[in-house]
Amino acid sequence: MRPIVKFLHWFLLYLSALLYALPFLFTYYLWWLIFFFPIPLLYLVRTINLSFVHGYIWGVVAFVLHLSGGICVIADMAGKSWHVGMLLGIIMVLYQALSIALLFWCATKIAQYFAIRSLIIRLFLWAAALALFIIWTDWYCLWIFGIKEGYPLMHPLIPLAQHPQLLLLLPILGKPLLTVLFLLFSVSSVALMWLRTCKTFLVWIIVCMPWIWCWYSSSLSVGKQQWLTQVKSIPFMAHSTSNNPIAMMKNAGDQLKKIITNYPQTTIVVMPESAFNCTALWNCSELFQLWDEQNIGKAVHIIFGSFRWNDGNYYNTAHWVYNGQLQHCFDKRHAVLISERLAWLALCPLLKDIYCSAVHSTTIAVNDRLSLDLSDCVTCVPYICSELFFNEYPDDIYKNISVVALVNDTAFLRPYASYISDLLFLVARMKAIAWQRDIVYVSYSRSFFIDKYGMIAEINE
Numbered sequence: 001m002r003p004i005v006k007f008l009h010w011f012l013l014y015l016s017a018l019l020y021a022l023p024f025l026f027t028y029y030l031w032w033l034i035f036f037f038p039i040p041l042l043y044l045v046r047t048i049n050l051s052f053v054h055g056y057i058w059g060v061v062a063f064v065l066h067l068s069g070g071i072c073v074i075a076d077m078a079g080k081s082w083h084v085g086m087l088l089g090i091i092m093v094l095y096q097a098l099s100i101a102l103l104f105w106c107a108t109k110i111a112q113y114f115a116i117r118s119l120i121i122r123l124f125l126w127a128a129a130l131a132l133f134i135i136w137t138d139w140y141c142l143w144i145f146g147i148k149e150g151y152p153l154m155h156p157l158i159p160l161a162q163h164p165q166l167l168l169l170l171p172i173l174g175k176p177l178l179t180v181l182f183l184l185f186s187v188s189s190v191a192l193m194w195l196r197t198c199k200t201f202l203v204w205i206i207v208c209m210p211w212i213w214c215w216y217s218s219s220l221s222v223g224k225q226q227w228l229t230q231v232k233s234i235p236f237m238a239h240s241t242s243n244n245p246i247a248m249m250k251n252a253g254d255q256l257k258k259i260i261t262n263y264p265q266t267t268i269v270v271m272p273e274s275a276f277n278c279t280a281l282w283n284c285s286e287l288f289q290l291w292d293e294q295n296i297g298k299a300v301h302i303i304f305g306s307f308r309w310n311d312g313n314y315y316n317t318a319h320w321v322y323n324g325q326l327q328h329c330f331d332k333r334h335a336v337l338i339s340e341r342l343a344w345l346a347l348c349p350l351l352k353d354i355y356c357s358a359v360h361s362t363t364i365a366v367n368d369r370l371s372l373d374l375s376d377c378v379t380c381v382p383y384i385c386s387e388l389f390f391n392e393y394p395d396d397i398y399k400n401i402s403v404v405a406l407v408n409d410t411a412f413l414r415p416y417a418s419y420i421s422d423l424l425f426l427v428a429r430m431k432a433i434a435w436q437r438d439i440v441y442v443s444y445s446r447s448f449f450i451d452k453y454g455m456i457a458e459i460n461e
Helices: 003-025 029-036 038-044 052-066 068-077 079-113 121-139 141-145 156-161 174-196 198-215 225-230 247-262 284-289 345-349 349-356 416-437
Strands: 231-234 267-269 301-310 313-322 325-331 377-382 402-406 439-442 448-450 456-458
Touching: 003 029, 003 038, 003 052, 003 156, 003 198, 003 416, 029 038, 029 156, 029 174, 029 247, 038 121, 038 174, 052 068, 052 079, 068 079, 068 416, 079 121, 079 141, 079 349, 121 141, 121 349, 141 345, 156 416, 174 198, 198 377, 225 284, 247 284, 301 325, 301 402, 313 377, 325 402, 416 439, 416 448
Parallel strands: 231 267, 267 301, 377 402, 402 439
Antiparallel strands: 301 313, 313 325, 439 448, 448 456
């Protein structure tokens, strides 16, 4: 192989990995690049058999770029042992890259075994390999840690939520079929570049038509107006500590009074996950009396995240308070790897000492998800942070009830990881479309109402 040809092959390989990662890192400006990441890769399979090494290098480049902020967060969580956290993040990248490497190897072996010469069949074979990679990463890739779930922030449809009209077909086709339609754009584009016939041009036009139709479709926000008029949020109480619970509750009460004064129509106030880094609230009812009508000027519903101990278990809990009285608690049914649980990594004393010495491991609850009847016209279901992102389908029995998502994105507010906070919000918009349910999204960086078409309105505007 001539050096210039070899250089071109490697350039296209790196370009494909770069086109995959950049739309996640700079979603606002580069979301559209996600459509093109398979094209350089699929263009190569006409002339060369991509090997395990090709796949591994592609995977390492894509995952290093995409997970760069997450690796830094894991290292930062390790404190003085940051080098251990950095090493753990790098090991995760090297492990994740194995999946695409194995798929490259399998696709090449299948093409060789069956002596596939047809360009179109080769295209579909490699597109199938990419589809399997997307499904594996999205649903299953964390199995090695003893967790039956994937990594939900890397699906190529996520950047399209920046313009949610592009996902209008999501509730109709479902995510797997829409992913196939997404990949068909690249397949038809490469076929057109290879063959340059009227037939391939017609196929390319047909494949593009659904996306063009979605792009020019107008989706007006039909969000429930009661949410926009009655609900407000306090998003900046990050990790109020329990050193002085009374002072903590009085401080929150002062902010509640300001909200009620500035927005007299307010009946619901939502705070994020972990708004109070305290385990004493759920069994100290007298503290909530500081939030009653006499103290803050109006009886309002308050939904917020905190923690509690129960039967020796440590729970991440959503609290519902009305007029100074605790109405109900709901414990989180999912725990995030590293930050909330270590799974089998806890068998390593060093990692357990680094990540669980100052913060307790979160117990995964088995309580039924409840609905909160806040008024005659407002009913909602609480989802605590990762419960929204890691559930492919709704984790409740209510079909049309709005979701209130309490999100803790404080770890991603640093400049090097801020893109992850943006991705979480895009995933929430994608969930609203896929589940066809309105979502009230409250984190430390933003508070938005998301309707079932993915359209958004700022809560505190």
